[in-house]
Amino acid sequence: MPIWGIAAAPLAEDDLLIVHIGGKNNACLVAFDKVTGKEKWQALDDRASYSAPKDRWSNIHIVRHEDKVWMFNERGELIISKLSPEGFRQISRAKIIEPTEGQLGRRGGVCWSHPAFAYKRIYARNDRELLCIDLSEKE
Secondary structure, three states: OOOOOOOOOOEEEOOEEEEEOOOOOOOOEEEEEOOOOOEEEEEOOOOOOOOOHHHOOOOEEEEEEOOEEEEEEOOOEEEEEEEEOOEEEEEEEEEOOOOEOOOOOHHHOEOOOOOEEEOOEEEEEOOOOEEEEEOOOOO
């Protein structure tokens, strides 16, 4: 485990504790057994989180909604997934807003604000704009 703190809040899911640790080789999200502490799976090849001194301050916001987990990362991407004891399954991934460099000039900027979800919409912002995206299914 890292010696640095982890910026993103963990998700307790059934018998798992899912943590945004970050790292290469599919280790951005790591699931641990809540009782034994043993690693169950790793997923996503995104940047390292605050736990890695080289590229710290990366973040991902994790929100459960019904049977899906919605994640908004520092690059302005919305990731919809399903998580289980067997692993991570990405349903979709889309860039919804551009990162800005006001808070962190390297890495092409960041989106650090937690998104808000209401009435089948997501509200996300960077240092320049606030947007609202309708997530409802179109007929």
